Amino acid sequence: MWFPRVLAALTALLLTCNATNDGLTEAVSWDSYSLVINGNRTFIFAAEFHYQRVSQFRIIALKRDFGSMFHGLLMPVPEMWLDIFHKFKANGFNAISVYYFWSYHSPSKGVYDFETSGKNLQRLFDYAKEAGLWVIVRAGPYCNAETNGGGLALWGSDGSLGSLRTGDETYHQAWQPWVAKIGEIVANNEITRGGTVILNQVENELQETTHSANNTLVVYMEQLETAFRAVGVTVPLTHNEKGQRSMSWSTDYQDVGGSVNVYGLDSYPGGLSCTNPDSGFNVVRNYYQWFSNYSYTQPEYFPEFEGGYFTPWGGSFYDDCAAEHDPAFADVYYKNNIGQRTTLMSLYMTWGGTNWGHSAAPVVYTSYDYSAPLRETRQIQDKMYQAKLIALFTRVSTDLLKTEMIGNGTGYATSSTDIWTWEIRNPDTNAGFYTVQQANSSSRASVTFSANLNTSQGVITVPNINLNGRQSNILVTDYSFGQNTLLYSSADVLTYGVFDTDVLVLYLEEGQTGQFALKGTSANNTHTVFGTSEIVTTTEASSTTIVYTQGSGKTVLQSKGVLIYLLEQKAAWKFWAPPRTNRPDVKPGEQIFVFGPYLVRNAYVSHGVVHVSGDNDNATTIEVYTGNPYIQTIDWNGIRLDATKTLYGSVTAQIPGAEDRTISLPALENWRDADSLPEKLNAYDDSKWTVCDKNSTLSPVAPLTKPVLFSSDYGYYTGAKVYRGYFDGNFTSVNITCSAGLAFGWSAWLNGILIGGNVGNASLATTTAVLALPLSSLQPKDNLITVVVDYHGHDETSTAKGVQNPRGILGAFLISNNTTNTSTTTGFKLWKIQGNAGGSANLDPVRGPMNEGGLYGERTGWHLPNFKPTSPKFSRSSPLTGLNSSGIHFYTTTFHLNIDSDLDVPLGLELSAPAGTVARIMIWVNGYQYGKYVPHIGPQTRFPVPPGVVNNRGMNTVALSLWAMSDEGAYLDTVRLIEYGRYQTGFGFDSDWGYLQPGWDVGRLEYA
DSSP states (O other): OHHHHHHHHHHHHHHHHHSBOOSSOSSEEEOSSOEEETTEEEOEEEEEEOGGGSOOOOEEEEEOOOSSSOOOEEEEESOSHHHHHHHHHHTTOOEEEEEOOHHHHOSSTTOOOSSSGGGOHHHHHHHHHHHTOEEEEEOOSOOOTTBGGGGSOGGGGGTTTOSTTSSOHHHHHHHHHHHHHHHHHHHHTBGGGTSOEEEEEOSSSOOOOOOOTTSHHHHHHHHHHHHHHHTTOOSOEEEEEOSTTOOOSBTTSOOOSOOBSEEEEOBOOOOOOSSOTTSOOOOOOOHHHHHHHHOTTSOEEEEEEESOOOOOTTSOOGGGOGGGGOHHHIIIIIHHHHHTTEEEEEEEEEEOOBOOTTOBOTTSOSBOOTTOSBOTTSOBOHHHHHHHHHHHHHHHOGGGGSOEEEEEEETTTBSOTTEEEEEEEOTTTOOEEEEEEESSTTOOOEEEEEEEEEETTEEEEEEEEEEESSOOEEEEEEEEETTEEEEEESSEEEEEEESSSEEEEEEEOTTOEEEEEEETOOTTOOEEEEESOEEEEEEOSSEEEEEEEOOSSEEEEEETTEEEEEEEHHHHTTEEOOBSSOSSSOOGGGBOEEESSSEEEEEEEETTEEEEEEEESSOEEEEEEOSOTTOOEEEETTEEEEOEEOTTSOEEEEEOOSTTOOOOOOOOOOOEEEESOGGGSTTSOOTTSEEOOOSOOSOSSOOSSSSOOBGGGGTOOSSOEEEEEEEOSOOOEEEEEEEOSTTOOEEEEETTEEEEEEOOOTTOSEEEEEEEOOGGGOOSSOEEEEEEEOOOOOOOTTSTTGGGSOOEEEEEEEEOSSOOOOSSOOSOSEEEEEOSTTGGGOSOTTTOTTSOOSOHHHHTTTTSTTOOOOSTTOBSOOTTTOBSSSEEEEEEEEEEEEOOTTEEOOEEEEEEOOTTOOEEEEEEETTEEEEEEOTTTOOOOEEEEOBTTBOTEEEEEEEEEEEEOSTTOBOOSEEEEEEOOOEEESSBOOOOOGGGSOOOOGGGGGGO
């Protein structure tokens, strides 16, 4: 056995010598074909994941010990990330790509938190390592990501950041501490120090508009690269081109400075429509040329490739966007990339999550589901299953990692001009990969054709290949698996494993014809068939040819030295290959094959028992292939099941689902209600409020009037702002301009009487209104105008000035028939502002700096657990009764859940309001703001709330703020808990999450 090991070591050494590295480490190098990690070529199939958008909580999870023995141990872990990481790994991904948001970790200048709850990055890296996932770091300082301010620190929204994303020294000094802090954490978790970080992205989609060494963008990139290297980051640096719009930061194209080690291209080519299912679906066929022109010494890398897409305020909701959920997208588009020699691809998003609190940029609403393969509710959709078939193929297909483009085109190597083919080939092994797709990729036609495949035994014509509309196949030639070789196959290879025999897995749609040939088989070899597929075998001197029609479910073909699973594509979605190692680079001999459940998280063999941990929705048959002939028992999530051995060596048993389990969701009743806008009344005491007394600002946007009323200038960055402006005299109207992001709204009251505002528009981030001042409501002196301005986030830099676009009131002046006011003579004698409790002090570090705003109920903590609504302010009233005039009310209640500990039941809240309702509603669950419902703009009405935010075995507090924007008032006609699904699971969600739900304390009264 020593010779193969020595040969492998020599091969790795030779490969390392030929590859390029950054001069700091040889652990990660590259050439024009692929990344080389620890001497091995590797296909990176990564999942984009944003830890900020997932709640953090303690769980009980099955842990694997990958020593000589494997033991299932229960251990508490403090984050939910591991559940999602398990699902990534199970579906074939070997890496995660992660943005790190400066805004989330730095509530104020000089203050950083990398330890509290969901901001504990070391645990994030530890869980990635435990799950067997490499990490691609994307630490900004700018991220974009449809997140608030693009991830820049919100304390810099007052203009103190300088000229954003340039070499400006003010900006340089602002971001340096962030890079120093995050860079040190990254460096400590690199592959060179026992971690799994393999790449570090610098900035995000920064277009190199001028190739000049003195250009401010070049200076900026040089500053960033120097800063990351200075704190010990040694892995290759990368960047992501913003589509095929420019050519930026590649060493292979006009390198004048600032270039990175590995160039990447972002692409969202689908062009899909939520309202027109026939729109788009046109694949891009010039990626190969693009990379050949601009990064020819580097592997083809997509740091962001379309896993879905976001929808905006007023758009279609993700549940209603069937086109984005179509598994055909994964099948055609991801294989199209492989056909063009891509060996690094990260799907954005793979799990999107929730824009809880005020973490969203104005372009998106609460849900960041993104129509991603893994839903916001953590449920696996068919697009994820289809992506798994491709990811598992790349995991074992080492010949795919070094290929040259041989040819491509319409009718290339086929009998039909309706078919487009890519042919790539490994120059060392001569293994070939023919990716076939419709020439018109949006076509839904069924096309049958033959392919002329170049093999080691000459060109072979394979007939009766069918593409059923939006479908793609990768036809392989001279494809080695274990001790065997496929001469060719017209069925897709899913994966293979090396057990007591070689096990190959192929898939097609039901009714399609597959043909493959095994090299070097004996003329007297026999074949046994188990299943429904019709199979004809022909044995020749140098190969055996198998032609079959794919039946439903699975068919197994057994012969000497090989076992072949022939799977119907939809049945293949429930095929799993859990590794017996926690390394990201899983070898074919380090897998167990499992068929049947909704999800398999992990599997191992111990003392004649195969232990399988996973999730299951409906009772089904589980089949496990281990290569161990002595297996008699299957342990499914701790349940011992007598196994039945099949004639071809697997074991089967019946496993339970959750379809017959009782889930009782209580009605939300016994609400308590109080006025959350006492500030509209003259008698309210605002003596502790912040006085707006600034006549200058660092903001790049000039105030329309003075004093400056920009909220960030007074230390209030997120959430609603409440202003009180005082004046004397008989003015007839007031001109007010507010800005708070797309679809925001605002309302104004004169001495407690509504005078108007703007209810919001999905296309407008700034609005102006001239509001009449009713003579009957005016006083001779000390008139009060109260303005409440909603907040939908700070802008990304795709909007001019980005995060430094001011929020709140931009200008306000009074108008009379006899006077003309100017920017400095507005008629107001005093303005005061109130925002979130404590401003930038970050009173609630567990939930973080973006959870709350300035509504009275928020400031005083009415949304927090343990708040007792017993004061005379509160009455028994429900949001289903609501308000009969304008204003803002808070409603709070509690409910108890008792969900079985072996169930995962994704929950949510559903709200609805009568047609024509003009209102703004926020939702809090156990203190977390988990929804913004704007019925007159939409689209969201259902709000997932994950475990850890909701206690699935215990008491919960839910609160709603209801802002009626007209004197017609507003009420809801639905407020209820909903269930998205139920799964029997081995991943324990039964825990005490109180440490993540700090409750009310008397200190909140300081902000009344």
